[in-house]
Amino acid sequence: MENINTPQLGPLLQRQRKSRNLTLAQLSAVSGVSKSMLSQIERGQANPTFAVVWNLTRALKIDFADLLEGGTAPVEPSPIEIQSTAHTPEIRSDDGRCRLRILSPARMAGSTEWYEVEIQPGGILDSAPHAPGAFEHFTALTSGFEIASGGTTKDMKSGETARYPADVPHHIANKSAKIARGMLMLVYR
Template sequence: MSDVQLSTMTDKSDAILTQLPARLKSARTGQGLSLDAVAKLSGVSRSMVSQIERGESSPTIATLWNLTRALQVDFAGLLDNTQSPAQIEILRAAEVPAIHNLGSGCHIRILSPPEEAGKHEVYELLIDEGGILDSQSHTRGAREHLTIIQGTAGLQSGDAESVIHTGDTARYPADVPHAIKAINGPVRAFLVVQDA
């Protein structure tokens, strides 16, 4: 490798390291997170996070990985010296994955990306009249947010029961057995599942 190439690579590395503290701090403050919150989320000590943001300490790859996961920012993008153009990811209707064998008379379209599975999932529910989505307990602390777009649904969460109508949103524990049933016609709804 020539001296010119080596010098250019070193210059790029130096530029990335120079911008890294500001990018990390910007990602943290942009989400309204304190140093303590980032420390708790990442497992990196508060003092180390502060030192990295001030440019007083260079993080290891493992530390940087933990910080980017805690801040939910792209690891490669944080290190990239060029601004990438805004991107729009489109999943056409025919390409949306669906589940048809869960419950009775229930068709589920999976709207959230695969990497969100087990954390924050979004579904469109289409339930035929009399159909039911009967679910077992999710992980401890899990909750669901159900918004009825069209129709009327009977909702059960543990021992609690309710009826919700078009435009209503119900929030309820999902770490107990729960069920959604279409009554008086079909139901179309959006379901958000949040695991603790």
């Protein structure tokens, strides 16, 4: 079997940071990645997770693919940020019946998050309580959803929006025989 070398992300990230005249502290502040972790990554002493690399590429305003290719041209600043479908992260339930596409920027995690939700027939997106005061707003784009929160259950029709506490056990279920789609916003207080 051919030995494939993994990309050395540390020097590539360091080159990108320095080309923008950013200190480790400045990049840490805009990316949410600790200064010590950044230093370890740049020196090749830590292997960053995908989430860490994602936050760094967003903070440096470069595409993930450009980082791997060693590109050094920064993305021109624009008041409009476009997130391609290929670069939109998604979460799948263990059984594969629920898919959430993360539409909110990584920098907003823990304050306001929004998702495109797709649930297969019979699928249930079961959630443990979020932080105290968390609240969800779910808009059904198709019929067949059931929302449960705090011991109360409600059925939804296409176009309806449910608002409910998310700091208690809750779920979104597809009770229909078709794929169900909706939009979910999670707000932390």
